[in-house]
Amino acid sequence: xxxxxxxxxxxxxxxxxxxxxxxxxxxxxxxxxxxxxxxxxxxxxxxxxxxxxxxxxxxxxxxxxxxxxxxxxxxxxxxxxxxxxxxxxxxxxxxxxxxxxxxxxxxxxxxxxxxxxxxxxxxxxxxxxxxxxxxxxxxxxxxxxxxxxxxxxxxxxxxxxxxxxxxxxxxxxxxxxxxxxxxxxxxxxxxxxxxxxxxxxxxxxxxxxxxxxxxxxxxxxxxxxxxxxxxxxxxxxxxxxxxxxxxxxxxxxxxxxxxxxxxxxxxxxxxxxxxxxxxxxxxx
Numbered sequence: 001x002x003x004x005x006x007x008x009x010x011x012x013x014x015x016x017x018x019x020x021x022x023x024x025x026x027x028x029x030x031x032x033x034x035x036x037x038x039x040x041x042x043x044x045x046x047x048x049x050x051x052x053x054x055x056x057x058x059x060x061x062x063x064x065x066x067x068x069x070x071x072x073x074x075x076x077x078x079x080x081x082x083x084x085x086x087x088x089x090x091x092x093x094x095x096x097x098x099x100x101x102x103x104x105x106x107x108x109x110x111x112x113x114x115x116x117x118x119x120x121x122x123x124x125x126x127x128x129x130x131x132x133x134x135x136x137x138x139x140x141x142x143x144x145x146x147x148x149x150x151x152x153x154x155x156x157x158x159x160x161x162x163x164x165x166x167x168x169x170x171x172x173x174x175x176x177x178x179x180x181x182x183x184x185x186x187x188x189x190x191x192x193x194x195x196x197x198x199x200x201x202x203x204x205x206x207x208x209x210x211x212x213x214x215x216x217x218x219x220x221x222x223x224x225x226x227x228x229x230x231x232x233x234x235x236x237x238x239x240x241x242x243x244x245x246x247x248x249x250x251x252x253x254x255x256x257x258x259x260x261x262x263x264x265x266x267x268x269x270x271x272x273x274x275x276x277x278x279x280x281x282x283x284x
Contacts, residue, residue: 029086040179056183126245197223220254224251224254
């Protein structure tokens with residue numbers, strides 16, 4: 001009796017996804033921005049501040065009427081928009097809802113590295129920009145310090161939030177400013193990277209019939225210019241040096257957003273603003 005010897009088939013274990021791929025999951029973005037979001041929302045509540053970051057103000061005015069129509073407070077518009085983005089993106093990616101603490105810690109460190117690199121780059125570049133000596137950069141004003149009056153929850157009108165005055169040059173930033181920096185990292189990245197770049201890409205691709213790569217490049221450049229110009233709405237003096245710094249920052253954060261994730265871009269943005277504020281505080 002002849003027996004046929006067959007080589008047993010050993011199933012190979014599926015390869016573990018790389019750090020760069022796995023941390024692009026929206027669930028990691030939600031986790032990495034959560035501390036900054038809590039610091040911003042709870043900070044404003046404890047400080048009883050009626051000022052909010054400019055990105056938050058945009059979402060408040062755009063989404064406030066819809067949220068009120070649903071019977072909710074207008075002040076929750078930004079939180080709802082952010083939550084809807086995370087949930088929708090995670091469902092679309094069909095990713096795991098589990099988090100690995102070591103990966104999350106690595107994302108925070110990665111974001112800090114990006115923030116430090118931008119801080120150093122702008123510190124070097126600014127000396128070659130026009131009017132740099134006149135504005136004494138870097139300062140918190142060069143970070144995302146565009147703030148606006150927050151509408152009381154009881155208000156039923158749809159008035160655009162009016163800009164608040166920014167701190168006087170040379171003063172140390174207060175706790176309120178650091179709270180606003182945390183909000184800038186989250187909400188301005190949502191507005192100017194996720195929403196604005198998505199809309200611009202759609203316009204360049206569908207309306208101007210550009211290839212996806214060219215549409216992306218034009219979207220990033222146009223979005224950076226709009227991002228920079230936004231900070232001068234409301235009466236902030238225009239200096240070409242400051243404007244170009246913010247354009248560069250917009251390009252930088254867009255590169256992080258496209259190549260890494262929204263969470264890494266938002267955390268890097270918030271950490272960069274905080275670094276600028278700490279630098280001003282130590283020099284004040």
